[in-house]
Amino acid sequence: MLTTIRSDERGHLDHGWLNARHTFSFGDYHNPERMGFESLRVINDDIVAPARGFSEHPHRDMEIISYVISGTLRHADSTGAKEDITPGVIQRMSAGSGIRHSEVNPSPSEAVRLLQVWILPEARGLAPRHESRRFPIHDEPGRLHLIVSPDGADGSMDIHQDARMHAGVLRQGDSATVELDAGRRAWVQVARGEVRVNGEPLREGDAAALTDEAAVSIESTTDSEVVVFDLAELKH
Numbered sequence: 001m002l003t004t005i006r007s008d009e010r011g012h013l014d015h016g017w018l019n020a021r022h023t024f025s026f027g028d029y030h031n032p033e034r035m036g037f038e039s040l041r042v043i044n045d046d047i048v049a050p051a052r053g054f055s056e057h058p059h060r061d062m063e064i065i066s067y068v069i070s071g072t073l074r075h076a077d078s079t080g081a082k083e084d085i086t087p088g089v090i091q092r093m094s095a096g097s098g099i100r101h102s103e104v105n106p107s108p109s110e111a112v113r114l115l116q117v118w119i120l121p122e123a124r125g126l127a128p129r130h131e132s133r134r135f136p137i138h139d140e141p142g143r144l145h146l147i148v149s150p151d152g153a154d155g156s157m158d159i160h161q162d163a164r165m166h167a168g169v170l171r172q173g174d175s176a177t178v179e180l181d182a183g184r185r186a187w188v189q190v191a192r193g194e195v196r197v198n199g200e201p202l203r204e205g206d207a208a209a210l211t212d213e214a215a216v217s218i219e220s221t222t223d224s225e226v227v228v229f230d231l232a233e234l235k236h
Contacts, residue, residue, distance in 0.1 A: 001212055002198055005034075007205025010045070017052035021045040023189070023207055037187050037209055038231040039161050042118035045205065047111050048073070053104025059095035061126075063119040063159045065148060066091040066103070067167065067227065069191050071112030077101035081130040085114075089134050090147050090167075092157045096126035115191065115227065120234070121160040131157050137167055137225075144168040144176045144218075144228060162232035170195065170220035178216040178228050185231050186210040193224025 011022035011029030022029045023043040024036050036042070041062070048054075053074070066073060068085050075091060076082040078100040085091050093099065105112045133155075135145050144166040152158040166178060170193075180186055188197050188208045195201075196219040197208045210216060216228055 001210070002200055003209045003211075004200060004202065005207045005209075007203065010205065017049040019047040021205065036120075038185055038234040039120045039163050040117070040187055040229055040231060041120050042116065043189055043207070044116040045113070046116055047113045048103075048105045049111055050105055050107050050109050054102060055104075056100050056102040058098060058100050059093075060098045061121060061124045062095045063121050063148075063161055064093045064095060065117040065119070065159075065165065066093075067115040067117065067147075067191075069113045069115065069225065071105065071110050071114075072107055073112050073114055074104050074106045075101065075132075077130055079128060079130045081132075083132060085132065088137050088139070089132055090157070091130070091132040092148055092159060093131075094121070094126060094129045094160060096121075096128040099128040099130075115189065117165070117227075119159060119161050119163050122162070123160065126160055133157055135167070138169055141169040141171055142174045142176075144178060144226075164230040166228040166230070168226060170218065170224045170226065172220055172222050174220045176218050178230055180210075180213060180215055180230060183233055185233060186213065186216045187229040187231065188216060188218070189227045189229075191225040191227060193220065193222045193226075195220050195224050195226060
């Protein structure tokens with residue numbers, strides 16, 4: 001079964017310096033029917049104005065992934081990490097027992113657009129940690145790259161949850177598939193362009209939730225960028 005959430009069905013908050021679209025309930029946007037999908041709790045599509053950003057603030061007990069689509073995001077946190085994140089560089093932060101961080105746009109003229117992803121961890125109170133890595137998403141288009149996983153498979157970054165995140169740039173006419181083991185579910189988020197997911201057309205900002213499917217099949221109808229989550233069923 002495939003269920004879609006269209007871009008204009010997302011929550012939308014415009015703070016002036018931050019133009020944010022929320023796939024799931026977050027902050028001042030609350031939709032009791034959209035509280036997450038399995039362990040996937042947050043997908044925020046944020047555009048941060050030049051020379052603005054999120055000042056230092058705390059998090060705990062969450063796996064946080066920053067995926068920059070365009071521009072530069074400057075990150076600093078209480079583990080001592082400080083870096084600029086650009087397209088192709090993915091950051092994973094395990095908030096664990098507690099972490100503080102800031103994320104700002106250092107450019108005086110160019111906005112930064114990013115997906116902020118939160119995944120529920122398998123346990124609470126874990127040691128906080130930070131990692132970033134460059135993946136050849138743009139240098140090797142036409143396929144999906146494994147970005148995070150529970151075991152660091154294929155050069156991915158490991159997270160504290162049975163969840164895998166793939167990302168890729170697909171040119172017009174490219175196709176890619178993620179096979180799903182029995183009982184697993186998938187979420188597809190279109191960052192740019194237009195694709196078909198198991199035959200369903202999706203455009204930039206659209207998403208699809210897949211349950212009881214053997215695979216996620218993506219065909220790109222324009223130059224596109226997609227993120228795919230392969231998720232274990234969350235036990236309540």
